[in-house]
Amino acid sequence: MAKYAPNLSELKKELDEKPSILKGNYSDKEWWDLPVEFRDGNWCFPAKPEVIEELGFPNPRKWAATDQDWKLPDGWQKTISEGLRSRLKKYRSLKLFLDTCVRCGACADKCHFFLGTGDPKNMPVLRAELLRSVYRNDFPLAEKILKGFSGSRKLTAEVIKEWHMYFNQCTECRRCSLFCPFGIDTAEITIVARELLNLIGVNNNWILAPVANCNRTGNHLGIEPHTFVQNIESMVDDIEELTGITVEPTFNRKGAEVLFITPSGDVFGDPGVYTMMGYLLLFHHIGLDYTISTYASEGGNFGFFTSNDMMKKLNAKMYHEARRLGVKWILGGECGHMWRVVHQYMDTMNGPADFLEVPVSPVTGTKFQNAAATKMVHIAEFTADLIHNGKLKLDPKRNDHLRTTFHDSCNIARGMGMFEEPRYILRNVCNTFHEMPENTIREQTFCCGSGSGLNAEEYMDIRMRGGFPRANAVRIVREKHKVDSLVTICAIDRASLTPLMRYWNPGVGVYGLHELVGNALVMDGEKKRTEDLRENPMAGFEDGEDDED
């Protein structure tokens, strides 16, 4: 971390002392005169040529953002302007959002990157202006006449550098969109800008490598089927050791009732694996007839951060696999952007899923009418329904060693609208839950700072700054209520909040919601539990441990 991020006291000093327009210091320059500077920690490594080739993307080459010459392909200006033109035809949202902004500034201080960096171009309105200024120059006739009056500018290599910088300092979290009086969603603009950049080979390895992996092996991490199974089986062993219960997940099994898909981070990464153990315990507890696919082994979709086509391509596997296995419906694990894709895009892109049935919980009989078309249920909805119907034996005291707060992941909050279910579950599985301050939760939640494929190690500087508003909110509940556990329902959050907390709020752990469910579940035939899924001692259960010894 040290190499790519300033140490905390330096960053704090900078936030305290450096003048910025966030603090009301006027800038003496116009935004288009501000230079773009790439330095350690503020750019992601570009995709390796072999990855580009594997994906069939244009302009594979070795380059770095710090290079003077980015080796853009011949005629790149034309590629960009034609790319933009065709996308304007395809998306009303893009055209409308480029046209209707009045620059009222309501969004200005809503972006976590702006709050963390103080960089004016991180005000969502200016981020969009980066593209808008070029659009205005190339498109509507009248504005062309009024050039210089409307802030139009030419498309130059400098502009591309600026795009690369700032459209990769946007996590498509949509917080700005919430406050915009016209609902202008910078995410829509960032999505298109990143598509355009990909057209001329300006890209991000941390996004494209997982995309290539996912295409080939079925998941972002590139885990091949046998390793995938081994990983889960080692979790099964851990679970047996901790609880004395043998859970029995099945793989690629035809005829199961439910296909379970979760981000591969839950299978491979710490602390996601504990969440996975939670799922396995839960499914065992209720005796769910489910299977896990090694082919559709990824819930997340980095295609979403690449291009519309790529998103569709990666997503197509879910329905394809569900049809092949003949399941009735799909259950999805905890993930942020996975659910944005499933909720808002999947059925449109790869539906209709006529071969599936409207999901019905086999335990409670609840029909998930809200998933009648997609046929895919969110695990939090599923579990909340179980708890509400009293189908789970829970002992919230088992989470007494944790004082929790809940982080709404941006996609689940503003791209799906799920707020109550996870809170309901959390209140049922643990006894101490405190909300963070009101302007930082629910629909106003702050991004972890590393979403949308920016979770790269070399990007640590920007990530720690972008996560600052979230970390600051956690700090407040930590000081006020001694909160030490940040619960979330997003795989990227689990991966990215962990270093963020280590950086800003050491001592705060990051947990998946179903990890806490797994802790609290009282399983039939289990042995005396004294440790949570992380093998940390539970509070208040030590006596039992002594007895056993």
Added chain:
Amino acid sequence: MIEKALKGNRNYWAWIASLLAVIAVGITAYNRQHWFGLTVTGMGRDVSWGFYIAQFTFLVGVAASAVMVVIPYYLHNRKEFSKTVIIGEFMAVAATLMCLLFILADMGRPDRVLNVLLYPSPHSMVFWDVMVLNGYFVINLVSGWTVLGAERRGVPPPSWVKPVIYLSIPWAVSIHTVTAFLYAGLPGRHLWLTAVLAPRFLASAFAAGTSLLILVTLVIKQCTGFDTGKEAREKLAVIVTYAGIVNFFMIGTEFFTAFYSHVPSHMHSLQYLFFGLEGHYTLVPFMWFSLLLGLGSLVVLLLPGRKSSPKWLAAACTGLVVSIWIDKGVGLILGGFVPSPLEEIVDYQPTLTEIGVTLGIWAIGLLVLTLLLKVAVSVKSQE
């Protein structure tokens, strides 16, 4: 922050809806008055002020009583008032707003209200009253809102608020003094022409306004579970007791001056109010009820231990509020007009329209108070 007032449970919205219904009645009634003129009220040539001005006078007192929490909290740093002080300030805001609305409702030509500012007349007490009331409204709203806003986001309030809050203390005294001067400076009205009127207003304000404040805190506790603290309430009850005693003492001195001097014109109004004059007895039962109720409430407050029982406290406070509302609102205003300068007696009775408008304005005041307190309680009880 006001968005907090837009979130509430079923009871909250039912309360808001019923207030809105009453406001609608009030608007309808006012519309009638605006169209047909003030003839639709009970006022007339001889009793030319009535219910509206009575409510106004009473509510100025309610507004002024905010200092009874501001002084101990900000001047003497008594922490037990920390939760009550915002309620006092917001009550002052709502009460001042009602005062202004009652003045407006009483005006024959509300469309010309801006004339007061366009042709400022420093020799007129009304001009000063409009100034101090608007000022008090702004001071309390701004200071209360700012302090609450700072508390909501967990930061210290900006430094400019302190002077504004200190300013509110003499300002509170001024609103009631100027209001008393409205009456006390008129040559032909013997009931009002007394130097003790301003101090009497202040005493009754600190008794009735503070009682109302105690009642509001009790209602909040009942409805939201937000408790401003027993200690604060009991301290306020002490203030109520002494202010009440001073108030009744001053009423007594008025009686002495009038009846011992035996000047007929000085006695007439008091005779009309308390004993009836020339066959007119309309207000006599009300005035005695007020007097006995007020004294009874004071006795309850003075009895040991009764203050700490919420029920007794609520009863005594309600008693004092009603007593002073009758005495200072209705009695004082009507008593000033009867007998008239020509020694004629004309009884006054509010009409339904007048009562409708009055209820409407009270409902507006309660609505504003509810919204403000909803915000305050939401902020104060946030995690």
Added chain:
Amino acid sequence: MNKERREFIRKTGLGVLAGICASSAFMPAFSLEETVLPAWDEKPVPGKIRWGMLIDTRKCLNECSECVAKCHFVHNVPDFGNRKDEVKWIWKSSYEHVFPTSTQQFRTSDVLQRSFLALCNHCAEAPCTRACPTEATFRRWDGIVSMDYHRCIGCRFCMAACPYGSRSFNWRDPREGIKLASVDYPTREQGVVEKCNFCSDRLVRGLIPACAESCPQKALTFGDLNDPKSDIRVLLESNNTMQRKPELGTKPSVFYII
């Protein structure tokens, strides 16, 4: 052109016009008065004149109310027939009502039976002008306490301040209470206060107040109190007179011979 225009008005505004005509229905047929130049043609010097009135109550006939009728007709004072909405500029009342603080024991029965005229006293120290928040009522250059109906906000503070009950409020639209209208003076609007103006509208035309003019007994003497040679001053100096409620220090300009 004109015809077209009228045609248009007829088509578009018949309703509005009808309304206006209806409201004017109570107006008798008459022609407007010729424009007359005022009795003085310069801006008056403040304080030079102070108009006053002396009422010789001995001459006043109990059954006569010519002055009241004339005044109220000339100034379009409405009559609604009830006390509550009553508007009056000048009226007759008993001794103990007009002089409540001067009632003494054992008055002659003559005085007790006599009726007394009451009207605005046009006080030199008027409490009403002090109370008015907009200077809608003010003391003019010639001592008349005047009302500016265009500025009055209808707060009725002047009514509370007036110790003589001389002020009336338009509780309702006064035009409804005018049976016979005069063109010499405008009507008032609902919601403003009005009172005797000492016929400032007539003074400007060189006429004396309507009440004084109409009195068959010539009981009312009007004149300049600042002019020692004026009739009123001569009478004041040769008679024992009194003012209403002199103890209040309002210095009324209306005097009574009892």
Added chain:
Amino acid sequence: MKKILIPLAMVAALALVAYVGVEYLKLQFIFGVVIPYAAAVLFVAGFLYRIADWLIRPVPFRIPTTAGQEKSLDWIRRNPVESPHRAWEAAARVLSEVLLFRSLFRNTRAELRKDASLAYASNKWLWLGGLAFHWSLLVIVLRHARFFFAMVPGFADFLDHADSFFDVTLPAFYISDAIALGAITFLVARRFFDAKVRMISLPTDYFPLFLIGGIVLIGVLMRYVVRLNVMPVKDLMLQLMNFGFDPPGEIGTLFYIHLFLISVLLAYFPLSKLMHMGGIFLSPTRNLCNNSREKRHVNPWNPDIKFRTYSEYEDDFREKMKKAGLPVEKQ
């Protein structure tokens, strides 16, 4: 500074054009009849074109910004306006944006305080100023109906009456005039004094503000200060409404400046950010239902993408899968 002065100078120059044109060149007919017609045509045609131009572009995905609980389990209270599930709920959402500026109501101001801590202050001034600005302008436009119709429509008459409630000046003082001028001042001042907004503001942001400000100011001048005879103005307006081409009567130059600036505003409207007036109704993040899991949304250009099928995958990993005990389709 330049980006403020240039639009200001532009508005002044436009006013000067009308002044010179009418006062010296006597082009009353051009400024009173020709230009207003041209501007109206440009406005209507341009506005419709821009709307149509948006409408013909598809909305491939259902992307509402969800600001409240979606419809899920029956016992979970959902938020029908912030996360609309039915069309009328989405319509209510759009209307709440259009009429009440719902999203701006949420506005906060981030404060970076000492010791690197953030606080979010409730900040509704922009909401209030914007609301005051738009509503007062709407009222002003509607009550101008008295110039455009021989018989004034009832609601415009009512608005006129309510707007001139206060009996202050002659001719009657309009409350909306004061509010509009105040709001414009606030919006300009905000662009100038707020460091963030100053940076994002372009000349195109100041220009319409100054233009509208100029129009209102001249209107106020005409009504309360200079005083024009409104008879020929109404003649002209009625004629314009009837598509006549008679030369206008004697009207003060100020009126022509007022009319010319309005014409410029009308013509400029479809070319500029002012089109947000139409755009707000079409915003896909606000006008779509959040029910994409329940009802299928169709993308008219849904591309046909070849994805890696299971059989291709199995072909690659068959041996490894078999070793791991995974079932395979082909042996």
Added chain:
Amino acid sequence: MRINKTILTIGLPALLMFALLAFFRQSGNAVESPKAPPAPVTVDSTRCIAQTEYMRANHMKVLHEWRNSSVREGNRVYTSPNGSRFQKSLNTCLGCHSTNRLFCFNCHMYANVRPKCWNCHLSPMETP
């Protein structure tokens, strides 16, 4: 399908526009386009206090100023630039203008301006 949509999106507003135009045309035909009222012939404008044009635009200002100066200051005489003297009174105006009963209302109705003057003061309508 898409073409239909396009036609609909352009066609509908166009239709609406056409309907609006038709409506205005129609309403225009119903009433002949009225002109500003001509100066009433019966008025001898040389005797008026000012030029007709000035009075048309500023009569309210004149009346307002007259009222203030006469009622509050006793300044009752107005001397016009050509030396004629008038009493500052609405009656001065109506002395001439009452011959046309629609004198005020012609324009005031045309412009839909309803001041409160006539609530108290006589209008030409109220003369025989």
